[in-house]
Amino acid sequence: MTNKQISIDCGAILFDLDGVLLDSTRCIERHWQEWAEQHGLDLKMVLQNAHGVRTIETIRMVAPHVDAEKEAADFTAYEILDTEGVIPIPGAKELMTNFDVNKWAVVTSGGYDLVQARMKKAGLPMPKFIVTGDDVSQGKPSPIPYLTGATKLGLAAEQCVVIEDAPIGVKAGKAAGMRVIGIASTHSIIDLLDAGVDFLVDNLKDIQIVENGQNQSVRIVLTTR
Secondary structure, eight states, X not given: OOOEEEEEEESEEEEOSBTTTEEOHHHHHHHHHHHHHHHTOOHHHHHHTTTTXXXXXXXXXXXXXXXXXXXXXXXXXXXXXXXXXXEEOTTHHHHHHTSOGGGEEEEOSSOHHHXXXXXXXXXXXXXXXXXXXXXXXXXXXXXXXXXXHHHHHTOOGGGEEEEESSHHHHHHHHHTTOEEEEETXXXXXXHHHHHTOSEEESSGGGEEEEEETTTTEEXXXXXXX
């Protein structure tokens, strides 16, 4: 099958974090396994409700009988201390190193301290603009996180492109009125298509960023199947 290239022009890029720039799967699943065992819950059921969702919302869904605020605070504190297993997604460091910090942001369900800890562990630069779960009243699939990201960048929603790996994040980006690139790293192509993704690539290395200094735009070049 011959690969083809697609070019997308935009004002800025909004990246999801885990599964897009960071591979934190082993670390996250280890923490949820320990928490699930403590509460006598099925790990598979917990993980099905955890990906791309704020911790407090996951806990409310899978364990409505517990004090969600306290449990989420304790869980996050432990995540900040234990980042063992967090590594950069191949291509993330190269993509971000020479990219103008004013033209991208990270939009994630985690808190600021957790983002900082994981980015440091992975050896990735901390973004100038970041939207965390602490900054919004509703997490993904609500459009609020991505709309907040556009506001921080000083751009209209339609000027932004989202890069996501999770269907719930794809839905958030589409609900915000943005174009969404899906990376088939943690979910199936079918799941991403069902969520409404506009473009699909296999991995981050299939994405190149070219900045146009004259009109302050960004061109994204995708290599697709």
